[in-house]
Amino acid sequence: MESIPYEHGLILAAILFVCGLVGVLTRRNIVFVLMSLEIMLNACGLAFVVASSRWQHAEGQVMFLMILTLAAAEVAVGLGLIIQMYRRFHTVDISVLNEMKG
Amino acid sequence: MQNWIGLLPAFPLAGFLLLVLSRGRMTKTVAGIIGAGSVGLSFLLAVMISIEFLNSGAQPFSKTLWMWMQVGGLDTGFTFFLDGLTLVMILIISGVGFLIHLYSTGFMADDPGFARFFSYMNLFVASMLVLVLADNLILLYLGWEGVGLCSYLLIGFWYDNPANGYAARKAFVVTRVGDTSMAIGLFLLFSQLGTLNIQEILLLAPTQWSTGSAVAVAASALLLGGAVGKSAQLPLQTWLPDAMAGPTPISALIHAATMVTAGVYLIARTHILFELAPSVQLIVAFVGLATLLMAGFTALMQRDIKRILAYSTISQIGYMFLALGVGAWSAAVFHLLTHAFFKALLFLAAGTVILSLHHEHDIFKMGAMRRRLPVSFWCFIVGSAALTALPFTSGFYSKDAILLAALDHPSYGMLLWVGGVLGAFMTALYSFRLVFVVFFGKSHYEQRDTQQHDDHGAVVENTSPAMFFPLLILAILSLFGGLISVPVDAVFANGALHEEAHASQFLHALMILIPILGVMISWLLYGSLSYEKAGAHLRKQLLVSPLGGLLNRFWFSGWGMDKLYQTLLVQPFLALAQVNRKDIVDLVFNSLSYVARFANSALVLTQTGNMRWYAISLVAGLVIVIGLGVWR
Amino acid sequence: MIFLFYTAAIVALIATIAVIVSTNVVHALVYLIISLLSVAVIFFALGAPFAAMLEAIVYAGAIMVLFLFVMMMLNLGQATQDEEKAWMQPRLWIGPGTLVALLLAQLTSVLFTQDVAISPVEVGVLDISVLLFGPWLLAVELASMLLLAGLVAAYHLAKK
Known part of the structure; x- marks a missing residue:
C-alpha cells in the first residue's frame, strides 16, 4: 500500500481551516459565517484524524467525535439565533447588530 | 483566702453583667442590692485578704488565674500581685467604692437610668481593681483603659444634655494623649527589657541601665505622660473640671478618690524606674x-x-x-x-x-x-x-x-x-x-421653676x-x-x-x-x-482694681489653659481639616482613577460592536502569538 | 489509496472555496456538502472508516439538512442574493486575506520541518469504542450534556 505523506494531510487541514477563516472574516451574511465556522471545525477534525492515522492510534478519532458533537450543538444554537435575528431585524447582515459597543 | 484574690474584681464584674443583661427589667431595689452588694462583697473579701496578708508577715504574693497571651517573647498572664501598696489600693477602691455605691442608692433613687448607673459603676470598680492588682503592665493597661471608658460613660451619664457629652469626649480625648504616651513607654520597656512583668522590670532595670541613662529617662518620662493624663496634672489637667458634668457620686468615686490617683499609683508602682x-x-x-x-x-x-x-x-x-x-x-x-x-x-x-x-x-x-x-x-x-x-x-x-x-x-x-x-x-x-x-x-x-417642684419646694x-x-x-x-x-x-x-x-x-x-x-x-x-x-x-x-479683675478672670478660667489649647491645638486642627476638606492625600489615589478612566475611554473606541472587527483582532493576535513561537 | 486521497483533497479544496465565494445560500450549502463528503473520502483513504461514516451521516446528513431547513424557513429571495453581490468588493478581502495568508505561511512552515509518511492501517470501530467507553467515558457524558444543552437552547431561541 502506497503511503501518504503525513504533512500533506495536515496541510490540507490547514488550507481548509484558512478558507473557513477567510469566510468568517469577509462575509456579512450570518448564514455564510456559520457555514465558514463549520468548515473550520471540520478542518480541525481532519487534522485529528490525520494524526490518528499517523500514530496508529484511535484517540484522534475520539477527539473527532467530540468535535462532531460540538459542531452539532453549535449549529443548533447558531441556527436558532439566526431565526431569532431574522424575526427581529428582518435581515441576515451581522453589521446591523452592532449595538453592543463601548 | 489569698487564693480567692481573683474574686475581687469578679464580684463587681458579675454585678455589671447582671445589670447589663437584665437592663430595664429589674426593680430599683434589686438593682441597688446587686450594684452596691457586689462591691460590698469585694470589700469584705479585701478585708479578709488583708488580715491574712498582714498576719502572714506582709509577704508579696501573686496568683496566676490563666494565661492571657503568649506571643514570641511576650508572656502575659492574667496574674494578680499583692503587696502592701496593692493592699492599700484595693481597700480604698472597694471600701470607699462601697460607701459611694451605698450613697448612690439614695442619691440616684429618682433617676430613670438607675440600673445603667450601677452597671457602669460596677464595671469601673472591676477595672480599677484589675488595674491595681495587675502584675504586668499589659493587664494594668487593660484596667487603665477600662477605667477611662467608665469615666467617659459616667461623665456623659446624663446624655440628654449635649454639654455633658462634650465634657465626656473632652475627658476621653485628653486622657488619650497621656495613654498614648504610656503605651509607647510600654513598647520601649518591652523592647529594652524583654518583659512587661512589673516585678521583673523593677529587678532588671537597675542591673541593665545606669542612673540617668537615656533609656531610663525616656521610659520614665513616657510613663509620667500617662500618669499626668490620668491624674489631671499640668499640662493635661483641663478635662477634670469639665468632668463634673457627671452625677456627684461619680465625681466622688472616679474623679476624686480612685481613678485620678491611678497616675500616682503607677509612679509609685514603678518607682525604681524613676529613681534611675x-x-x-x-x-x-x-x-x-x-x-x-x-x-x-x-x-x-x-x-x-x-x-x-x-x-x-x-x-x-x-x-x-x-x-x-x-x-x-x-x-x-x-x-x-x-x-x-x-x-x-x-x-x-x-x-x-x-x-x-x-x-x-x-x-x-x-x-x-x-x-x-x-x-x-x-x-x-x-x-x-x-x-x-x-x-x-x-x-x-x-x-x-x-x-x-x-x-x-x-x-x-x-x-x-x-x-x-x-x-x-x-x-x-x-x-x-x-x-x-x-x-x-x-x-x-x-426656688427655681416653682411650678415643677410645688410639693417639695422647701429645702x-x-x-x-x-x-x-x-x-x-x-x-x-x-x-x-x-x-x-x-x-x-x-x-x-x-x-x-x-x-x-x-x-x-x-x-x-x-x-x-x-x-x-x-x-x-x-x-x-x-x-x-x-x-x-x-x-x-x-x-x-x-x-x-484692674489687677484684681484681671487675676479674677484669669484664675476663674483656670489660668486660661482651655483657651490656650483651643487656640494652640483645636483651632489649627480645625483649620487644617478645613483646608483638607477635599482630602489632599486622596488626590494621589484619585489620579490613579483618572488614568484608569482615560485608558478606559481610549479602549472603549475599540469596542465597535462589529463582530468582524473582533474576529480580525482575534486573528491578528493569533498571528502575532504563533509568529512569536515559530520565528523566534 | 494515494490517488483517492489527492483527488478527494482537490475536490474538497475547490468545493470549500466555492462555499466562501458563492452568493446563493443554497448553492453554497450544496458545495459545503460536497466538501464534507470529500473529507469523508479522505478519512476513508486515511484508514478511518468509522470517522468517514460519521462525517457522511452526521455532518453531511444531519447538520446540513438542518441548515437547509432553516434556509427554507428564512426564504431568502433574489434580493438577498443581489445584496450579497454588492457586498463582494475586492477591497474588503485585502486585510483578511493578508492576515490569513500570513497564518497559512506560519502553519506550513511548521509542518514542513518533518517528513514522515503515513501508512494507512485501518483503525476500526472496536478500537474507538474501547476508548470511548473506557478512559473517555466522562468526556462522552459531557458531550451528551452539551448536546442536551444545545437542544434546550435551540428550542428556546427558535421559539416565537
Missing part, C-alpha cells in the same frame, strides 16, 4: 508643685461648688506628685489614702447640698444653709478641716509628711517647701471660703440611712484616718531616700500655723458677721 532617672523625678516634683499652685488659685475664684472641689482634687494630687518627685513614696500613698477619705466625704456632702437645693450649683446662690442642712454642714466642716490639714485631722499627717520630705530635697528643698506651704495656705482659703459662703451669711437661695435635707451612713463613716475616717499606718514600707524598702524630718522647729510650726491663718483670712473675707458689709466691700475693692 533623677531628672524625670525632678520634673514630677515640679509638675506637682505647679499644678497644686495653679489649681489652688483657680479654686479660689470658682462659683460652682463641684468645680471648686475638682480644682481642689487637682491640687491635692499635685501634692502627691510633689511627694513622688522628692522620693517620699509612702507619704504619697498616705496622702492618696487620706485624700480618698476626705475628698469623697466632701463630694458626697456637696451631693447632698445639690440634691437638697434641686441641682443648684452656684455657691453664691446658697448661703446660710447651716441650720437647714446640718448633716452636710458638719460633713463639710470635717472634710474641709482635713483638706486644709488642720492639726490632728487625717490630712494634717499626710500633708505634713509630704512637706517635710520636700524640705529635705537636696537641691530644691526650700523652693518646693515654700510652694507647698503657699499651696496649703490657698487650700485653707478656698475650702473655707466654700464653707462660709454656703453655710453662713444670708440666704440667697431662690429639705435628704438624710435617708443609705446616704447618712456613708457620710458618717467617711467623716470618722477623715478625722482619724491619719492614725492608720500604710503597710508600704516593704514595697519601697529599696528606695534611696530616707524619710525623716530634719526641719527646724520654727519651720515646722510655720507649716502648721499657715493653714490656720488661711482659715482666719477666709473668715474675714467671707465668713465674719460683717461679711455682708465689710467683707463684701473688701472683695469689691479687690475685684474692681
